[in-house]
Each structure stands twice: as structure tokens, then as C-alpha cells.
Amino acid sequence: MKRILARTLYTLIVLLLSSIAVFYAIRLSGGDAVSARLPASASYEEREEFRELLGLNDPVHEQYFRYMGRLLTFDLGKSLTNNADIYTMLTEHGKNSLILGVAAFVLVFAIGVPLGILAAVRRNSWTDGSVMTFSVAGMAVPNFWLALLTVWLFASTLGWLPSAGCCSLKQLILPAVVLAMEGIALTVRMTRSAMLENLGQDFVRTLRAGGLSEASIIGKHVLRNAMVPIISLAGLRIGQIVGYALVVETIFGWPGLGQVLVNAVLRRDYPVAQFFSLVLIAIVVLSNWLADVGYTVANPRLRRT
Amino acid sequence: MSPDPATSPEPSTDVSDPAMSSGTAPDVSPEPAPSRADSNGAARRPVLSVRNLHTAVSTPDGAFDVVRDVSFDINSNEVLCLVGESGCGKTITALSIMRLLPTPPVRITSGEIVFDGADLTDLPERRIRGLRAERISMIFQDPLTSLDPVFTVGQVMTEVIRTHRDATKAEARDMSVEILRAVGLPAPAERFDSYPHELSGGMRQRVMIATALVLDPEILIADEPTTALDVTVQAQILERLRAEQQERHMSMLLITHDLAVVASIADRVAVMYAGEIVEQAPVDELFSDPRHPYTQGLLRALPHVSGKRRELVPIPGLVPPMQLMPPGCRFAPRCPHALERCWSDHPALETGAEAGAGFRCFNPQPF
Numbered sequence: 001m002k003r004i005l006a007r008t009l010y011t012l013i014v015l016l017l018s019s020i021a022v023f024y025a026i027r028l029s030g031g032d033a034v035s036a037r038l039p040a041s042a043s044y045e046e047r048e049e050f051r052e053l054l055g056l057n058d059p060v061h062e063q064y065f066r067y068m069g070r071l072l073t074f075d076l077g078k079s080l081t082n083n084a085d086i087y088t089m090l091t092e093h094g095k096n097s098l099i100l101g102v103a104a105f106v107l108v109f110a111i112g113v114p115l116g117i118l119a120a121v122r123r124n125s126w127t128d129g130s131v132m133t134f135s136v137a138g139m140a141v142p143n144f145w146l147a148l149l150t151v152w153l154f155a156s157t158l159g160w161l162p163s164a165g166c167c168s169l170k171q172l173i174l175p176a177v178v179l180a181m182e183g184i185a186l187t188v189r190m191t192r193s194a195m196l197e198n199l200g201q202d203f204v205r206t207l208r209a210g211g212l213s214e215a216s217i218i219g220k221h222v223l224r225n226a227m228v229p230i231i232s233l234a235g236l237r238i239g240q241i242v243g244y245a246l247v248v249e250t251i252f253g254w255p256g257l258g259q260v261l262v263n264a265v266l267r268r269d270y271p272v273a274q275f276f277s278l279v280l281i282a283i284v285v286l287s288n289w290l291a292d293v294g295y296t297v298a299n300p301r302l303r304r305t
Numbered sequence: 306m307s308p309d310p311a312t313s314p315e316p317s318t319d320v321s322d323p324a325m326s327s328g329t330a331p332d333v334s335p336e337p338a339p340s341r342a343d344s345n346g347a348a349r350r351p352v353l354s355v356r357n358l359h360t361a362v363s364t365p366d367g368a369f370d371v372v373r374d375v376s377f378d379i380n381s382n383e384v385l386c387l388v389g390e391s392g393c394g395k396t397i398t399a400l401s402i403m404r405l406l407p408t409p410p411v412r413i414t415s416g417e418i419v420f421d422g423a424d425l426t427d428l429p430e431r432r433i434r435g436l437r438a439e440r441i442s443m444i445f446q447d448p449l450t451s452l453d454p455v456f457t458v459g460q461v462m463t464e465v466i467r468t469h470r471d472a473t474k475a476e477a478r479d480m481s482v483e484i485l486r487a488v489g490l491p492a493p494a495e496r497f498d499s500y501p502h503e504l505s506g507g508m509r510q511r512v513m514i515a516t517a518l519v520l521d522p523e524i525l526i527a528d529e530p531t532t533a534l535d536v537t538v539q540a541q542i543l544e545r546l547r548a549e550q551q552e553r554h555m556s557m558l559l560i561t562h563d564l565a566v567v568a569s570i571a572d573r574v575a576v577m578y579a580g581e582i583v584e585q586a587p588v589d590e591l592f593s594d595p596r597h598p599y600t601q602g603l604l605r606a607l608p609h610v611s612g613k614r615r616e617l618v619p620i621p622g623l624v625p626p627m628q629l630m631p632p633g634c635r636f637a638p639r640c641p642h643a644l645e646r647c648w649s650d651h652p653a654l655e656t657g658a659e660a661g662a663g664f665r666c667f668n669p670q671p672f
Contacts, residue, residue, distance in 0.1 A: 202450040208405055209445075210465040210516060211437035224455050300455055300500045 003302065004293055011289040015282060022277045023064050026270055054080070056270075067274070077271040079264075086275055089260055094279075096166055097245060097256030103176035104241050108183035113230065115184075116191020121218060123196060131188060138185025143244050147178045147251045164253035175252040179244055183237045187230065194226035201225070231298040235291025239284040351378035352523055352556045353402070353441075358416035358426075360394070360401050362627075363409060369627040371397050371411065373580040376654065379524060384550060384557045386567045386588070388603075389577035392624065395560045398577070399526045401426075402558075403443050404433045420524075439469045442517035446529040448509035452501035458485075458512050459497035462519060469520055484515045489545055507538035511545070518549055525550065526558045531566065543570055564607050568592060576600050579624050579635040582654060584664040594672060596664040598640045601672050634667070642668050 034047050034056070042050075051057050055066065070077065076086040119131040141149075154174060155163035165171045198204070199222055207217050246258035253259075257276055264272035296302045360372035372394040379385050387395045400406045401413050404425060418425040420441065425433065437443075445451040453461055462481040466472050472480065478497065485493035488511045501509055510530060517525060527546060531539035547570050550557045561567060567574055571588040576599065584597035595601045602620035622639040631637055637647040644667060652665045 202445060202447060203453040205405055206445060206451045206513065206516075207453060207461070209403060209437055209443040210461070211434045211439060211468050212464060213434065213468070216464065216468075221453050221456065225453070228455070298455075301502045 003296055007289055007292040011285055014285050018281045018285070019068065019278055020064065022274050022281065023067065024060060026265075026274050026277070027060055029265075029268075071275075076275055079272045080269045081264075081267050081272075086272060089272070090257075090275075090279070093255055093257050093260050096254060097249070097258065099167065100172065100175055100179065100249070100254055100256055101238075101241050101245060103172055104179035104183070105238060107176060107180035108187055108237050108241075109234070111180070112184045112187025113191050116188045117195055117218075117223065119188065119192040120195035120199065123192075128192075132192070135185045135188040138181045138188075141181070143178055143181060144247050144251060146181055147174075147248060150174050150178060151251075164251075166253070166255050171252075171254075175248050175254050178252075179241055179248045182244070183240055187237070190230055190233065191226060194229050195222055198222045198225040228295070228298045232291050232295035234294060235287040235289070238287035238290075242280050242283050242287075349380040349383060352381050352420070353379040354417070354419045355398070355402065356417040356419065358398065358401060358418065359414045360397050360406065360411060361414045362411045366628060368414075369630075370414070371580050371627070372401065374654075375416070375577075375580075375582050377575050377582060377585060379556045379558050380573075381556055382554050383572040384547070384559055384570050386571035386574045387558060387560045387577060388562065388564065388567055388574055390562055390624070393577045394580040395562075395577055396528055399443065399528050399558065399560055402526065403437065403441065404428075404430075405443070435469070438465055438517065438522065439520045440522050441524045441526065442520075442522040443526040443528065444510070444513045444517045444530050447533045448506055448513050449501075449533065451513060452509055454501055457498050457500055458504075462497075462516050465516055466519060480519055481515070484519045485512070488515045488518070488549065489541070490515065506534050507542065510534060510538075510542055514542070514545065514549070518553070518555075521553060522555065524556045524558065526560070528560045529562070530559075532561075532563075539566075546570070564603060576603070579630065581635060581665060583636065583666070585654070586662045586664075590662070596669040596672075597636075597666050598642055598670065599636050600664075601670070602639075604672070634665070642670050644668050 034050050034054075038047060038050060048057075055063055058066075074087075076090070078085055079089070115131050115134075119128045122128050151163045151174065154161045161174055162168075162171050163174070195218075199218070204217060204222060207221055212221075245256060246262055248254070249256045249258035250262055257279065261273060261276040261280065263269075264276065354376075355378075356376050358372055358375040359370050361368045361370050375394070375398055377385065387398065389395050397406065397411065400411075402418055402425065406412060413426050416426065420436070423432075425436075428436075452458075459478065459481055462485075463474060463477040466477040466480055467474075482493045482497055485496060490496050490508055490511045496504065496508070496512070501512070504512065510533075514530070525546075530546065531542050534542060543566060546557065546559070549555065559566070559570060567588065573585070573587050574591045575582045575585045576591075576597065577583065578599045584591070584595065584600045586595075591600065592604065595604055599620070602618070605618040606620060608617060620639055621641075625631065625635070625638060631648065632651065633649050634640070634643070634647040634652050637643040640647065646667055650667070652667050654663050654665045
């Protein structure tokens with residue numbers, strides 16, 4: 001309990017610090033929000049007037065406090081480029097990202113854990129070799145290239161799946177698989193090594209001496225022990241998926257938060273960029289917090305301390 | 306065997322078995338003094354017989370016997386101690402009986418292990434599983450690592466019970482709590498829901514013993530059950546094991562390297578050296594009249610609490626590595642009385658007047 005409380009406090013501090021960092025970084029990145037909004041023919045005075053109107057000439061810390069104040073009252077503001085309501089953008093694009101992210105997250109474990117168990121149980125066999133080769137490939141191939149490869153193979157050549165777009169199941173498959181690939185590869189590897197490590201533990205022999213079946217020993221006892229590190233790193237997988245979503249959504253034209261963020265940064269659309277950066281950071285930080293809680297729950301040795 | 310093992314103190318032994326009374330005469334020990342396991346008058350008969358067991362480990366340099374030509378009986382209602390230094394094959398012998406060898410690389414290459422008319426060495430896996438915990442149980446050296454850390458004591462005990470018996474969860478719980486209480490675990494009902502890490506070393510070993518005994522097996526194999534424990538706890542655990550063995554009329558194979566443990570608990574002793582049994586005898590005989598020079602060496606290296614003070618004599622040399630095992634007597638390189646013949650011929654285990662006693666030596670000296 002104490003451990004969870006401490007982690008929660010730590011998480012809040014990280015969130016606060018990262019909001020400051022994002023706020024400054026976006027203003028230090030050069031470029032100008034005003035030119036995105038006003039026509040190129042606008043005069044210096046017109047530009048200055050507009051900057052004043054947006055409060056961009058105030059000291060950055062004043063802008064920060066004003067912004068955070070509004071954020072706390074759920075006033076998310078509007079886009080500088082097309083005056084779109086940020087809250088609407090969040091709900092519309094957030095839903096798409098959520099679908100893609102959850103699909104990828106489920107794939108990571110639904111494919112990674114069983115393959116890892118299989119490789120561990122049949123270690124040093126042909127099966128193990130194939131699974132591990134797949135895993136190495138999955139980690140080595142960069143996802144943007146994998147995205148292009150899969151589009152070439154399954155969309156252009158075989159014509160089985162659409163190359164881009166949203167939001168049918170068929171359109172979901174390619175981006176979800178590409179997004180999940182590195183997580184799958186890592187999970188396979190971790191599951192295999194955790195299973196093997198626990199299969200070699202003394203307690204396995206004790207359970208065998210108790211007459212339990214191999215199915216129960218491997219599928220229940222060893223797996224449950226092996227899940228401790230896997231669950232504790234599940235939060236990191238979320239972070240990874242969120243990070244890669246920027247690339248994958250852009251390539252597959254999936255209208256999610258990643259795409260919104262990339263476009264906003266390119267146009268120096270401060271309110272949109274900083275808000276969605278904060279959203280992504282919050283997801284990553286919270287998923288790490290979740291990982292800590294998960295670790296505590298999965299490992300009884302930490303539960304009552 | 307009896308439907309409710311936790312509540313049957315009745316000695317259900319022997320009566321049902323007509324074969325036992327013939328042949329082997331009950332060997333009443335010559336001394337009238339403490340006749341321990343014989344107190345219930347039951348005749349000794351082999352419950353489990355190991356015959357010419359060879360267990361080998363495969364290495365890149367070839368296969369080596371880590372257990373070589375081992376034969377012994379575990380008799381009903383007795384404690385047989387298997388003694389020897391680390392690496393002499395005691396544990397491998399026990400794991401061979403349980404068929405828990407890490408295969409590969411270790412496997413039984415020949416020999417028989419006869420239990421209840423069946424040879425355990427070629428019993429299908431499914432039938433072996435049915436025997437484990439139900440009829441032959443085993444407890445291990447390190448209670449710290451030998452219990453599953455992410456399941457409670459009760460979850461594992463319940464699973465063991467329900468693997469072998471048709472019991473409801475509530476019945477399994479009752480059986481477990483009862484046996485936990487019997488082995489001397491304080492607050493057994495609460496401990497049922499504890500995780501191993503919440504228990505002390507001695508408590509964990511009691512949990513392991515309770516799990517091993519909950520189905521009332523005929524044989525308990527205990528592999529150095531007290532080695533990892535504090536000295537004070539060691540005595541309690543040994544006492545508990547002895548008491549359970551007697552109450553349940555169970556046979557016990559106790560593996561140890563500690564001769565003090567042997568003296569306090571054994572009925573019979575088998576001494577192992579370099580994978581072989583070099584001497585086997587009833588405990589009193591072994592301590593008073595050891596015949597094999599290795600046994601004699603072990604006893605000379607042991608301080609005597611009572612009796613006159615004398616110098617402790619270590620056994621010279623080391624156990625030869627597997628690859629360099631001499632073709633003759635395996636103890637010859639360290640033996641003060643080795644003859645020419647000891648280097649070339651391999652001594653057989655001489656069986657003495659009574660079964661279950663004997664030694665492997667061409668040139669035994671008085672102790």
C-alpha cells in the first residue's frame with residue numbers, strides 16, 4: 001500500500017514537471033504560430049497585434065499558469081490554425097487512437113505470451129528456433145519499414161487488405177499488427193526466459209513430487225511466476241505503443257491523436273500541440289504507474305509490505 | 306490407502322498382506338534397550354526394493370554413472386538413512402525412485418525399483434504421478450526455494466489433495482489445516498492462507514512435510530530436510546519426522562551427511578561413496594562395528610560427545626572425479642589398507658548373515 005502511494009505521488013510530480021517541459025519546449029522550437037494563422041501578406045503590426053491577442057508576448061511562466069488554470073477548468077481552447085475545438089478533436093481522434101492502441105496491446109499479449117510459452121516448453125527445438133528468429137526479426141525491423149513492407153505485400157501485391165484509412169476491421173489489421181510487432185517480439189523473449197527460469201526453480205520439483213500434472217505445473221504455477229516480470233512491464237508496452245502510434249498512424253492515414261499531434265507540431269499550433277503532447281505523456285506516465293501497481297498485485301511478496 | 310488419512314491413527318499395516326509373515330523372521334535386536342520402530346511388533350518387510358540401480362549423467366565427454374549398482378530395501382515401518390558426502394549420489398538415488406531426475410541429462414540406465422509389485426523405472430509417467438504424494442512422498446533440502454512463491458500454502462495443498470482424491474475444497478481445507486496442526490505449525494488455519502515468504506524457514510519445512518504427509522503415504526523420502534535450518538529448529542523437525550513416521554507406520558528414507566542425525570533417527574544405514582553403497586547395516590552395528598574403511602574413516606572424523614577423547618582423523622585425499630574413477634574399488638586411492646587386488650577388481654556388496662547388511666571391501670579391518 002505504502003509502495004503504491006509513493007508511486008502515485010511520484011507519478012503526479014512527473015506529470016507536473018513534464019507539463020512545464022512541454023510548454024517551454026514547444027515555444028523554444030522556433031517557427032511562428034502566427035504565420036500559420038494569418039495570411040503571408042499580413043503586416044508586422046497585424047502580427048504583433050495578433051500575438052498580443054493570444055498572449056504570446058507575455059513571459060512564458062505567465063502563459064503557463066494561465067494555460068494550466070484553463071486546463072483545470074476543462075477549457076482546452078481552440079486550434080490556432082482552423083479554430084477547431086480541441087475537446088472535439090480529443091474525443092473524435094482519441095476514439096480512433098484508443099481502438100488502434102487497444103488492438104495492438106491485446107495483440108502483444110495474445111500473441112507474445114503463448115509463443116513465449118511454446119518456445120520455452122519446446123526449448124532448443126525447431127519450434128523454439130523459429131519463434132526466436134521471428135522475435136529477433138520483430139525487434140530488429142523498424143516499424144516504419146515494416147509498415148511499408150506490409151502495405152506492399154498485403155495491400156499492393158496480394159490485395160488482401162486496404163493500405164490505409166479508417167475505421168473498419170480490415171483497415172485496422174495492418175496498423176495494429178505493425179504497432180504491436182516490437183511489443184510482441186519483446187514479450188515472446190521475456191515470456192520464454194521467465195518460463196525457463198522458473199521451470200528450473202526448486203519449487204517445480206516440489207510440485208512434481210506432489211503428483212501435479214505438467215499441464216498444471218507449467219500452465220498455472222510456472223506461468224503465474226513468469227507473469228510477474230511480464231505484467232510489470234506491460235505498462236512499458238503501453239508507453240511504447242503510444243510512442244510508435246505517431247509513426248504508424250501517419251503512415252496508415254489512421255486519424256488518431258498521433259496524426260493530430262504531428263500536424264499540429266508542423267504548423268506550430270501551440271494549444272493543440274501542447275495539449276496532445278500532455279495527453280500522450282499522461283498516458284505513458286500513468287501506464288508506468290499502472291505497471292507498478294500491477295507488479296505489486298502480481299507479486300505477493302510485495303503486497304503486504 | 307484408508308479413505309480419510311488425517312483421522313486414521315489405526316495401524317492398518319500388515320494384516321491385509323499374507324506374503325509378509327513368511328520367510329523373513331522378525332529380527333529382534335540383541336540389545337533389550339531402545340527397540341524403537343519395532344515397538345509395535347510389526348515384522349519388517351521390504352516396501353520398496355532398489356535393485357542394481359544405475360543412473361547416469363550424459364556429458365560432452367560421455368555418460369558417467371553417478372549412481373552405480375545400488376541395491377537396498379526400504380522396509381515397512383523403518384527409517385533407512387542414506388549417508389555420504391556431497392555429490393556421492395544420495396539425492397540422485399532418491400530422485401530416481403521418485404522419477405524426478407532432470408532428464409536429460411540424468412537418467413536411469415538399468416536396474417529395478419520395485420514398489421507394490423511394479424517396477425517404477427518403467428512405469429508410465431501418468432502412473433508415477435499417481436503414486437507421488439499419494440503413496441511415496443518427498444521433501445527437499447531448502448524450504449526457502451522449494452515452495453511456490455506466488456501461491457498460498459493452502460492453494461498448493463488443496464491442489465495436491467484434489468489431484469489425487471475426490472475432495473471438495475472445504476474438505477481439502479480441513480485435511481490441510483489438520484495436518485498443518487499435526488506437524489506443529491502454530492495457527493494452522495491462518496497459515497493456510499499464507500504465502501511462503503510470510504513464514505520462517507522452520508515453518509516452511511513444516512509446510513513441506515505437511516504437504517508430503519497429507520495423503521498418508523507409505524514412504525516418505527526426506528532429502529537433507531534439516532540442512533538449511535537453524536540448529537535448534539533442526540532438532541524439532543527431526544523429532545517431528547520421527548514422530549510422524551511412527552504414528553503413521555510409515556517407512557522413511559532419510560538422506561543426510563550428518564552422522565549425528567543418523568544416530569538419532571535411523572534404524573538402518575546405507576553409506577554411499579562415489580555413487581555406490583559401500584556399507585549397509587543396522588544403525589547400532591554400523592556405529593559399533595563399521596566394516597568398510599570409508600565408514601570407519603567417517604566415524605574417526607567425528608567427535609564423540611561421550612567416551613574418551615581421541616584425535617579426529619580426516620580421510621586423506623579427495624573423491625576422484627567421474628572421468629577418473631578407478632576400475633577397482635572406488636575407495637582404493639584413499640584407503641590405508643588397499644591391497645593389490647583392490648586396484649584391479651571391483652568388490653561386490655558382501656551380504657552378511659541377515660539381509661540388508663553388508664559391505665563392499667576385500668580387506669576389512671577391525672575398527
